[in-house]
Amino acid sequence: MAVKTLIQGIHDGMREALRQDLRVVVLGEDVGKNGGVFRATEGLWQEFGEERVMDTPLAEAGIVGAAIGMAVNGLRPIAEIQFMGFIYPAFEQIVTHAARLRTRTQGQHPASLVIRAPYGGGIRAPELHSDSTESLFVHIPGLKVVVPSTPADAKGLLLAAVKDPDPVIYLEPMQIYRSVKGEVPDGWHEVPLGKARVLREGEDVTLITWGAMVPLAEKCAQAWAGRGISCEVIDVRSLYPLDEETIIASVKKTGRVVIVHEAPKTAGLGAELTALINEQAFLWLEAPITRVTGFDVPVPMFALENAFRPDQERVDRAISYVTSF
């Protein structure tokens, strides 16, 4: 196993999928000769040719609509949307069609496809490039939504998504594309959808998070360990379906929960997690479930993005609150 970055894990996943499954095609803006604006598809066009890795016109609804049609006609497309902030023209194709073609056709056309999109802030990207609107997709029945935070998961979730018969939205935390490194298994490696990852075990507080917030939660947990508070850190990684079992077991153990996400607070996935815990572990709670999230303001231009995104100070405050309640 080689040590790689998260984006290399994504790249490895796509390369493996293209190698192993002739139905797989990659399409999107700049994914071909240029290898993607973040280099996620680096070298794939050269290796697999322009009939497997296809630069498309600049049109998100066209890209996703084409991918759905390809899936209907027997291919396994991986469509790239260059930034999540640009996915909205494709929203109708995703919500109205990809998500419900299986139901509408009673299983005849399951729309087996993967839509990749870098999301979130933290890289001082230009305006409107840093959205974190995963909840919009989690809310839609018929879609699966995953977010890797390690290079191994990046590959494993991608290959599981390619193999999965249902449409999967695969969101990539671009802040940690290159800052997170780790070993990536060779060959075909799957991480099952619907399984969370407990990256740190603890007894006192459960930190629930995903994506670029995982390293932040880990850092906070480490700091609190020095103060005698042990935090369990859960990387949800599959936002739909949720691994309820892992989350609830942890809450029953610690009784205290802090949810950290970059997306705005109102109707963010933290709200759903809070409701889930209330439904299934209410009597185990020792303190109100506390959320540390992006504020309910439009994602700012990068000069103020650090004020917008959860940071160590806000997470510390939340841990302090739930442990002293």
Next chain:
Amino acid sequence: MLQQTRHDMVQYLRPNGWLTDEGKKVWGGLSREQKLDLYRWMVKVRLFDRRAVILQRQGRIGTYAPLEGQEAAQVGSALALGREDWIFPSYREHGVSMIAGMPLAHILLYWMGRVEGNTAPEGVRVLPPYVPIATQMPQAMGAAWASKLKRESSLAIAYFGDGATSEGDFHEACNFAGVFQLPVLFFCQNNQYAISVPFSRQSATSTVAEKGQAYGIPSVRVDGNDVLAVYHVTAEAAERARNGGGATLIEAVTYRQGSHTTADDATRYRDPEEVRIWVEERDPVDRCRRLLEREGLLSEEYIASWEECCKKEIQEAVDAAERAKAPPPTHLFNHVFETLPPSLLRQREELVRKEGGPDGSENPDPRHP
């Protein structure tokens, strides 16, 4: 083969039932059965459509989108397709669907609010009706792209109306199809109105066909009430697509003789004289009948017996649809995902408790809500 965009309208069969010179050649190339098929299908489609409107008025089906007046556009184009071709219809394409092999009972079930009406029999490549306008177009383009990548001879066809040409999906689909030379046909039934809004308010160009030039795809404007011309231009476009010649935009100029749906009242926005001209002077079924009668291929007896035959088949479909046992409420969950996640299984159980068992027969535990 059409080498360039034709903005003049292709017409082989005039409204008075006489063939043009070019039309005579095309007509002469058809067999007796092919000629009769054009007419027989149009009659069946019209009788089905009229019966469906009555069923809606009787409260036996829900809101229905009638197609009367557009029979030639649908029948002519659908008969030019092959079994392997992918059809992405809008919600008014009952004629296309039945020709492609969708059982009449399924079409009725769809309008009875039953999801089974969306399912096509094995080997019938018809997608469910696309309700949000123009959204089928990028998907048809994608299906055609897959055919091209797989080196298969199948093509895809998207059916849509004049209103759809205002949507971004129309533009994106046409653009991709031009860039990648995809075997897709974009078949616009320009029936002059998007609900109440006339085409002049959709578009500053006077035709749909000329828009094809912007995407580098051939386009053709055809008299959509002339079943022979529609059949011929669609067959030509299909042949070009199969031979690697790429996409075609076809504008079939037609008229929706009825309302947008049974919930609409077209008299609010259309001039009665305009309607009269289209119904009395340009009807697609009448002109085909006149031609066939003059050629001695149709008699009054034949027409009567064919109409009886259609009505019987339609009645059987109505019976079958009305008899079709509704799936149990838990069917809601059957096809959301291939495998239901635990949260959905729990929601399903909640419904089972409410309904009283998976088959609705008894409530296993009445204490639960």
